[in-house]
Amino acid sequence: MIRLTASVLATSLALTACNPSAPVSGDIDTIAPEADLDTGSETETDLTEILADPDDIETVGYPEGWEMQLYWSGEYPNGFAVTQEGTTVMGHETITFGEYPPIYCGLPHKATYSPWNVARMISDELVFVAMTFPTTFTINEDVSLEVFVGDGVEQLDLKAGDTLTYKSYIAEGFFIAEKDGVSYEMNEAALPQSTEFEQGPEDEEWVQVTCADAEEARAWVRYEQALQAPGVEPYEYTGFGEAADLP
Numbered sequence: 057m058i059r060l061t062a063s064v065l066a067t068s069l070a071l072t073a074c075n076p077s078a079p080v081s082g083d084i085d086t087i088a089p090e091a092d093l094d095t096g097s098e099t100e101t102d103l104t105e106i107l108a109d110p111d112d113i114e115t116v117g118y119p120e121g122w123e124m125q126l127y128w129s130g131e132y133p134n135g136f137a138v139t140q141e142g143t144t145v146m147g148h149e150t151i152t153f154g155e156y157p158p159i160y161c162g163l164p165h166k167a168t169y170s171p172w173n174v175a176r177m178i179s180d181e182l183v184f185v186a187m188t189f190p191t192t193f194t195i196n197e198d199v200s201l202e203v204f205v206g207d208g209v210e211q212l213d214l215k216a217g218d219t220l221t222y223k224s225y226i227a228e229g230f231f232i233a234e235k236d237g238v239s240y241e242m243n244e245a246a247l248p249q250s251t252e253f254e255q256g257p258e259d260e261e262w263v264q265v266t267c268a269d270a271e272e273a274r275a276w277v278r279y280e281q282a283l284q285a286p287g288v289e290p291y292e293y294t295g296f297g298e299a300a301d302l303p
Contacts, residue, residue, distance in 0.1 A: 117153035135170030140287030147275030172299035204241035
């Protein structure tokens with residue numbers, strides 16, 4: 057059996073969107089929830105093979121400052137399901153910022169697109185990516201925090217006036233922060249209430265899908281745009297870490 061994380065690669069961060077170059081860190085067996093699957097090594101290999109290499113993902117038009125993460129954040133990550141026959145969504149050849157020529161992509165009836173729907177992820181070689189805009193936050197009083205660094209736990213001492221970069225939300229109040237070139241996983245609830253957070257644009261979540269056509273075309277679909285299509289609805293989870301195509 058294999059254990060899958062809430063977002064498959066919840067500890068992964070790639071660097072810049074325009075030229076992602078950082079290697080993927082983390083693995084598929086590190087963060088809850090657990091989704092036990094009666095699968096052998098062949099399925100595990102198939103899943104590993106479709107996990108994205110950021111060097112292979114192109115983006116177009118994103119201004120400086122945007123970065124790429126190879127997962128969708130959240131205790132229950134966003135997901136959508138196809139509720140009608142003949143549903144078509146607007147996609148793009150690459151992850152794009154702004155208006156670019158679309159690809160009109162048919163999706164199979166009852167398909168569910170969620171980082172937790174492993175069967176669909178494997179069969180359609182889905183790739184989940186979010187474009188994020190890191191911001192800063194300032195500590196206004198001395199504090200010592202328990203943080204995660206890699207596979208270990210450390211105590212991080214911060215002084216009033218220290219500024220850190222808020223890289224990406226994970227789940228359940230935890231997020232990835234960076235200070236002096238080191239990435240930390242920390243809990244927002246542990247920060248002093250006086251902490252000042254800079255506001256930035258919302259994440260833009262994309263999934264690369266296999267279209268339901270004879271050519272099995274590939275297209276990048278943005279979550280918000282998918283929901284604008286007739287026959288697409290937000291997926292309603294029935295349990296933590298559980299997602300499947302509609303019955």
